[in-house]
Structures are given as structure tokens and as C-alpha cells.
Amino acid sequence: MELLSVIVPCYNEEENVPYFYEELLRQEEALRARNAALELIYVDDGSTDGTASEVRKLHEKDRRVRLVSFSRNFGKEAAIYAGLKKASGEYAVLMDADLQDPPALLPEMLRYLQEEQYDSVATRRVTRKGEPVIRSFFARRFYALMRRISRTEIVDGARDYRLMKRCVVDAILSMTEYNRFTKGIFGWVGFRTKWLEYENIERVKGETKWNFWKLFLYSLDGILAFSTMPLAFVSIIGLIFCVLAFILILVIIVKTVILGDPTSGWPSLVCIISLISGVQLLCLGIVGQYLSKMYMEVKKRPIYLIKEEL
Numbered sequence: 001m002e003l004l005s006v007i008v009p010c011y012n013e014e015e016n017v018p019y020f021y022e023e024l025l026r027q028e029e030a031l032r033a034r035n036a037a038l039e040l041i042y043v044d045d046g047s048t049d050g051t052a053s054e055v056r057k058l059h060e061k062d063r064r065v066r067l068v069s070f071s072r073n074f075g076k077e078a079a080i081y082a083g084l085k086k087a088s089g090e091y092a093v094l095m096d097a098d099l100q101d102p103p104a105l106l107p108e109m110l111r112y113l114q115e116e117q118y119d120s121v122a123t124r125r126v127t128r129k130g131e132p133v134i135r136s137f138f139a140r141r142f143y144a145l146m147r148r149i150s151r152t153e154i155v156d157g158a159r160d161y162r163l164m165k166r167c168v169v170d171a172i173l174s175m176t177e178y179n180r181f182t183k184g185i186f187g188w189v190g191f192r193t194k195w196l197e198y199e200n201i202e203r204v205k206g207e208t209k210w211n212f213w214k215l216f217l218y219s220l221d222g223i224l225a226f227s228t229m230p231l232a233f234v235s236i237i238g239l240i241f242c243v244l245a246f247i248l249i250l251v252i253i254v255k256t257v258i259l260g261d262p263t264s265g266w267p268s269l270v271c272i273i274s275l276i277s278g279v280q281l282l283c284l285g286i287v288g289q290y291l292s293k294m295y296m297e298v299k300k301r302p303i304y305l306i307k308e309e310l
């Protein structure tokens with residue numbers, strides 16, 4: 001038998017923990033037929049509700065259920081990293097606790113790894129049904145932008161639901177960066193990936209942890225982590241303004257020397273100064289964003305801290 005580690009990041013999912021367990025066990029037969037045994041790792045990402053005690057209850061009756069409990073909320077990316085680190089299986093799969101990632105796909109996903117030459121099986125949703133229109137719009141724009149400015153492949157609608165062989169897990173674990181944009185990390189490590197598509201499924205219980213503002217900041221993290229194009233953009237703006245200034249200087253010299261027309265007017269000067277200082281601050285801000293990410297990386301703080309482990 002080969003071991004399949006199921007990693008479930010949970011943040012305030014007390015209702016979903018036992019429910020997920022039941023739904024997963026429904027696939028046990030089919031997985032056993034594929035020679036795979038289960039190990040279930042719930043990563044409690046600093047939940048403030050009864051998530052950890054629900055997992056403890058499951059652990060009491062089924063020792064294949066494990067718990068990794070963080071000292072506070074470190075975010076899903078950290079929970080994924082911790083789960084992969086703790087996984088001991090030959091295969092590992094990442095799944096949301098809210099059953100938006102259907103466990104029924106697992107046997108088929110495993111088949112691709114076992115019978116075909118794939119190293120990982122990823123999923124993407126083809127529809128964004130049930131999502132606010134504005135959010136879908138900006139999500140699409142984000143992926144379109146990323147395609148242009150990043151060399152790492154970041155797939156539109158890709159979920160974190162992904163089954164991997166040990167070699168892929170080890171590759172992801174070797175990326176120890178603090179600012180973890182998992183969607184980019186998956187693309188960056190490469191390997192042969194099979195994509196499965198399914199329709200969006202709404203979460204069973206509880207609320208999504210993401211609002212528009214959080215998603216917006218997350219998209220900025222993605223850009224900063226997987227593209228340096230904004231820095232090139234800054235240089236280009238600088239160059240454009242240099243050329244513009246040079247042309248203006250020539251115009252003024254010609255006007256004064258040949259036409260004898262003294263340049264007048266401070267309103268134009270005020271406009272130019274405020275425009276250019278605006279552009280300068282914007283560019284400084286872009287550089288500052290990269291600097292702040294670097295600052296966090298250089299500190300080498302741990303990605304997560306564990307409070308309890310079962």
C-alpha cells in the first residue's frame with residue numbers, strides 16, 4: 001500500500017471538519033482499489049472556534065487523522081507549507097475544508113499519476129458561477145496581466161486542489177520563501193501536470209475568508225513575487241521623462257535665442273513640478289514594495305509556528 005496524505009488547511013471550519021472527514025472516507029474503497037491508504041492532516045490555521053477540538057475528536061477514534069495547530073492565523077499559504085512538510089505519504093493532495101474541492105475526483109486523479117506519466121494533477125474551475133461579477137472581472141484581468149508580465153505560468157481559475165507525487169512535494173518544500181504565492185510556486189516548480197476541469201461548487205457551510213480587498217492585496221503579492229516587470233516599468237517611465245525634458249530644453253533655448261522670446265509663466269512650471277514629483281513618488285513606491293518584500297525575506301522569520309500537534 002502507498003500512503004496518500006490529504007492536507008486540509010482550516011481556519012474557523014468547525015462545522016466542516018467532521019463533514020469533510022465523512023465525505024473523504026466515501027472515497028476510501030476506490031482509493032484502496034488503487035493501492036492507496038489515507039492519512040488526513042488538518043492544519044488548524046489559528047482558528048478561534050472549535051476547529052481544533054473537532055479534529056481532536058476525530059483523532060481519538062481514527063489515528064489516521066492528524067492535527068497541526070498554529071499559534072495564530074498565518075494564512076492559507078503557510079498552512080499549505082506546514083501540511084506538505086508534515087505529510088509522510090508517497091502522494092499528497094491539498095484540499096479545502098469546505099468541500100469546494102470534490103473528494104470524488106481523487107481516485108481519477110490518482111489514476112493519472114499511477115498509470116500515465118504525470119507528476120501532478122491540478123484542477124481548475126471553468127466557471128465562476130456564484131461569484132460576484134466585479135470579482136470575476138478583476139480576477140480575469142489579474143490573470144491576463146500575469147500572463148504578460150510573468151514568465152511563471154499562473155493558470156486562470158486554478159484551484160489549490162492538487163495531487164502531487166513526492167518529487168513535486170519536495171520541490172515545493174525546497175522553496176522556503178516567506179512571501180508564498182502558492183499558485184505561482186506550483187507553476188514555477190514545473191513537472192508534468194494534468195489539468196482537470198470542473199464547475200464551481202459553492203462551499204457547504206461557513207463563510208469565505210476572502211473579501212475583495214484581501215483578494216486585491218493578494219494579487220499584488222502575486223505580482224511582486226513572480227514578476228519584476230514593475231521595476232522595468234519604472235525605468236521606462238524615467239527614460240520617457242528624460243527624453244521629454246530634453247525636448248523641452250531644446251524648445252526653450254531655440255525660442256529664447258532665435259526668436260528672442262523670454263519664457264514666461266509659472267503655472268506651467270507648477271504643473272510640471274507636481275506631475276514629475278507624482279511620477280517620482282509612484283516609482284519610489286513601486287521600488288518600496290519590492291524592498292518591503294525583501295525586508296521580510298531577509299528577516300528569515302519562520303513561515304508558521306506550531307502550538308499543538310497530534
Ligand code: UDP
Pocket residue numbers: 008009010011012013045073074075076079095096097098100203207208209210
Ligand atoms: N484558510 C486558511 N487560512 C486562512 C484562510 C483560509 O487555512 O487564513 C482555509 C479555509 O479554512 C479553507 C481554505 O483555506 O479550507 C479556502 O478558504 P475559503 O473557502 O475561505 O476560500 P475560497 O474558497 O472562498 O477561495
Ligand code: MG
Pocket residue numbers: 096098100203208
Ligand atoms: Mg472555499
